[in-house]
Amino acid sequence: MTLKTILAAAALGAVAATATLAEEVKIGIAAEPYPPFASVDASGTWIGWEVEVIDAVCAAAALDCVLTPVAWDGIIPSLTGGQIDAIMASMSITEERMKTIDFSEAYYNTPTVVVGDKALDLDATPEGLKGKILGVQASTIHQAYAQQYFTDAAEIRIYQTQDEANQDLVAGRIDATQADSIAMADFVSTDTGACCEVKGTVADDPAILGQGVGAGVRKGDSDLRAALNKGIATILADGTHAAITSRYFKASIY
Numbered sequence: 001m002t003l004k005t006i007l008a009a010a011a012l013g014a015v016a017a018t019a020t021l022a023e024e025v026k027i028g029i030a031a032e033p034y035p036p037f038a039s040v041d042a043s044g045t046w047i048g049w050e051v052e053v054i055d056a057v058c059a060a061a062a063l064d065c066v067l068t069p070v071a072w073d074g075i076i077p078s079l080t081g082g083q084i085d086a087i088m089a090s091m092s093i094t095e096e097r098m099k100t101i102d103f104s105e106a107y108y109n110t111p112t113v114v115v116g117d118k119a120l121d122l123d124a125t126p127e128g129l130k131g132k133i134l135g136v137q138a139s140t141i142h143q144a145y146a147q148q149y150f151t152d153a154a155e156i157r158i159y160q161t162q163d164e165a166n167q168d169l170v171a172g173r174i175d176a177t178q179a180d181s182i183a184m185a186d187f188v189s190t191d192t193g194a195c196c197e198v199k200g201t202v203a204d205d206p207a208i209l210g211q212g213v214g215a216g217v218r219k220g221d222s223d224l225r226a227a228l229n230k231g232i233a234t235i236l237a238d239g240t241h242a243a244i245t246s247r248y249f250k251a252s253i254y
Helices: 002-022 049-060 072-080 140-148 163-169 179-188 222-237 239-248
Strands: 022-029 064-070 099-109 112-117 133-137 157-159 176-180 196-201 213-218
Touching: 002 179, 022 049, 022 072, 049 064, 049 222, 049 239, 064 072, 072 099, 072 213, 112 140, 112 163, 112 179, 133 140, 133 163, 133 222, 140 157, 140 163, 140 176, 157 163, 163 176, 176 179, 179 196, 222 239
Parallel strands: 022 064, 133 157, 133 176
Antiparallel strands: 099 213, 112 176, 112 196
């Protein structure tokens, strides 16, 4: 009787876990545009590389996912508070964030660059930014990195969105900005960003810049984490990740 009771309880637990994953999963994305990863088109539909990857991962993991835009600076509190179930918003896997949330395996990884006006002589080093004004997005690895390495050389200006930093760069109110290489390559290829160029890649610091971008989940949510890992592994193995990437980028970003 004891064995039967244990087996019955285990079966019920398995059913409960399956039911949990079968429910709607709210995937938090940053409400601010971050092309080419995620932005809203004229019809109000979210589009971009990361949006397509989210759809593919959820399909491969048999998850019923719903995109849920959240302001970037409140996205982790929204996860821990239960308003969303996962974060897939170009969030780097860092030691600091892992104190609060868990992460899936990485689904992309790109360098960090400094972009500045073509007319300015600067590079992605403390010496190269000496006396300059560097803009970074709040609550990002780029803010943490700039404050660690560039504070003694440059004035650090904080923005709520990367788009705001880019606008001030174009307007000449800052000299440079630091951000993800793919996002900035997209920016400098536009008519608006034609004034500027990539000045260099910052020196790597995995403790701050992280170990790639992963899906964030609540501490202990092992079922959802496992499901997302399965979805990520599947689209990497079957070529879906590469196919999506080829529509946006010239080379792999994994």
